[in-house]
Amino acid sequence: MAQQIIGILIAALLSQNFILVKFYGICPFMGVSKKIDTALGMGMAVTFVMALASFACYWVYQLLLLLELTYMQTVAFILVIASIVQVVEMFLKKMVPALYKALGVFLPLITTNCAVLGVVLVNVAEGYDVLISTVNGAAGGLGFTLAIVLFASVRERVDKAECPESFKGFPIALITAGLLALAFMGFSGLSIF
Amino acid sequence: MEIVIAIAFLGGLALIFGLVLAAASKAFYVEVDPRLEKLNECLPGANCGGCGYPGCGGYAEAVLNGEAPIGKCASGGAECANAMAAVMGVEAGDVVRMVALVKCSGHRTYDEHGNQTGGAKLKGNYEGFKDCLAASKVGGRGPLVCKYGCLGFGSCVKACKYDAIHVVNGVAQVDREKCVGCMSCAAVCPRQVITAVPYEKTTLVPCNSHAKGAVTTRSCSAGCIGCGLCKKICPEDAITVVNGLATIDYEKCISCGLCATVCPKKIIVDLNEAPPSEAMAKAAL
Incomplete structure (x- = not known):
């Protein structure tokens, strides 16, 4: 059990990173990575949503299995994820208005963040139990946080660097993302147990 | 029959989540200053940016927070300044066109x-x-x-x-x-x-x-x-x-x-x- 959890953590953080290896959730990765602060906030929000969605979707999937409705899994999961994002949005608006403002339109867009739906579908496909599912969700979110914070710190530095006029802004960010993904590919052989 | 079960299940799920969201919106209700909306109504809504704030909404918020003086809106002119002053309960002062x-x-x-x-x-x-x-x-x-x-x-x-x-x-x-x-x-x-x-x-x-x-x-x-x-x-x-x-x-x-x-x-x-x-x-x- 402990072995499996550690294996999942390493896979989700490094060798199977949701963003840089599996290319899920690129939209907030490019959109909210201009500042480390907001990137960290986004990462935390996504981690929370992913863990909660993994937990909730496990039970929803059990119900679907019971009723032999597994072909409806995608619709049901989207329903769960959308609801959770709504609650998180309300919570942040009340409790952390600064983060709510900084995340802006990307907060409701977590709903359509494919990393969230992706992790839930992976959980189901791999047949994880509730604990492992939740750990996988949280670890996937942490992997997202790691990637987006790394990327945001590189972008903050690149913003100040001299760069050809035609590459300024988004183009250089895309190149940076590509190089970062390349670096993470170096973890691909990494597996324990 | 299968369709009925599917509809009932997803409908029920949606209903539960809807109720949870309704409860959450009550629990996490954020009060918005009613003056903000009134200030927005006073402004012309052209979002020209002449006041130095990002659009009319940004200026209204700045006025509400006391960060910006009334009468910065060039396109609204004196009429707009007076209306805004009435909302905020202060005198507008002279606005030079x-x-x-x-x-x-x-x-x-x-x-x-x-x-x-x-x-x-x-x-x-x-x-x-x-x-x-x-x-x-x-x-x-x-x-x-x-x-x-x-x-x-x-x-x-x-x-x-x-x-x-x-x-x-x-x-x-x-x-x-x-x-x-x-x-x-x-x-x-x-x-x-x-x-x-x-x-x-x-x-x-x-x-x-x-x-x-x-x-x-x-x-x-x-x-x-x-x-x-x-x-x-x-x-x-x-x-x-x-x-x-x-x-x-x-x-x-x-x-x-x-x-x-x-x-x-x-x-x-x-x-x-x-x-x-x-x-x-x-x-x-």
């Missing part, structure tokens, strides 16, 4: 053979992209001999949301009645030839040339040479000559028009003497 002024009189005139007879002289014909910024990059600061004047490719015309600025004979001209003073035109002008002047003041110096008198004379038939006659005659000491250009201090100016009468180059315009377009055209000749 500002309008844009293109500080250039180099309207080009030609004789019947197409030879230029007046206005700002051209170095050559610019055949490129019809945009002031683009034109200002080629041939050493653009096609005009004068380094300060209006290029007349109409970047300001495109920027104006109120159809208040047009290019006439190669120089942009402001329709003072339509202008709301948002200064969007000034923001896009690569030569910074557009400034804001109070609407009530009728003496204007539509020239931007900081070059020496002889240089100005060679480059344009309608340029301020900085002779200082206007400064001498001004009863209120409102005019100074800064870097070879007469500059009116509108705090002091009483719009008497004396400066316009003595100006040897007829650069200073008195709008009381002639309607703006005619006065400007006269100045150009």
Whole structure:
């Protein structure tokens, strides 16, 4: 059990990173990575949503299995994820208005963040139990946080660097993302147990 | 039967989540100051950015937080300021209506053979992209001999949301009645030839040339040479000559028009003497 959890953590953080290896959730990765602060906030929000969605979707999937409705899994999961994002949005608006403002339109867009739906579908496909599912969700979110914070710190530095006029802004960010993904590919052989 | 189960299950799931969300929206309800909405209603909603805030919403929020004074909205004018003051429960104070002024009189005139007879002289014909910024990059600061004047490719015309600025004979001209003073035109002008002047003041110096008198004379038939006659005659000491250009201090100016009468180059315009377009055209000749 402990072995499996550690294996999942390493896979989700490094060798199977949701963003840089599996290319899920690129939209907030490019959109909210201009500042480390907001990137960290986004990462935390996504981690929370992913863990909660993994937990909730496990039970929803059990119900679907019971009723032999597994072909409806995608619709049901989207329903769960959308609801959770709504609650998180309300919570942040009340409790952390600064983060709510900084995340802006990307907060409701977590709903359509494919990393969230992706992790839930992976959980189901791999047949994880509730604990492992939740750990996988949280670890996937942490992997997202790691990637987006790394990327945001590189972008903050690149913003100040001299760069050809035609590459300024988004183009250089895309190149940076590509190089970062390349670096993470170096973890691909990494597996324990 | 299967369909009924599927609908019932997903419907039930949605209902549960709906109820949870309804409860959450009550638990996490954030109160919005009702004055914010009222302030937004007072503002024209053009989002011109003339106040220096990101759109009307941004300005309304700044006023509500006490960060911005009332009356920054040039396009709303006094009416808007009074309405906003009523919402905030304070006095509006005087709002001076500002309008844009293109500080250039180099309207080009030609004789019947197409030879230029007046206005700002051209170095050559610019055949490129019809945009002031683009034109200002080629041939050493653009096609005009004068380094300060209006290029007349109409970047300001495109920027104006109120159809208040047009290019006439190669120089942009402001329709003072339509202008709301948002200064969007000034923001896009690569030569910074557009400034804001109070609407009530009728003496204007539509020239931007900081070059020496002889240089100005060679480059344009309608340029301020900085002779200082206007400064001498001004009863209120409102005019100074800064870097070879007469500059009116509108705090002091009483719009008497004396400066316009003595100006040897007829650069200073008195709008009381002639309607703006005619006065400007006269100045150009």
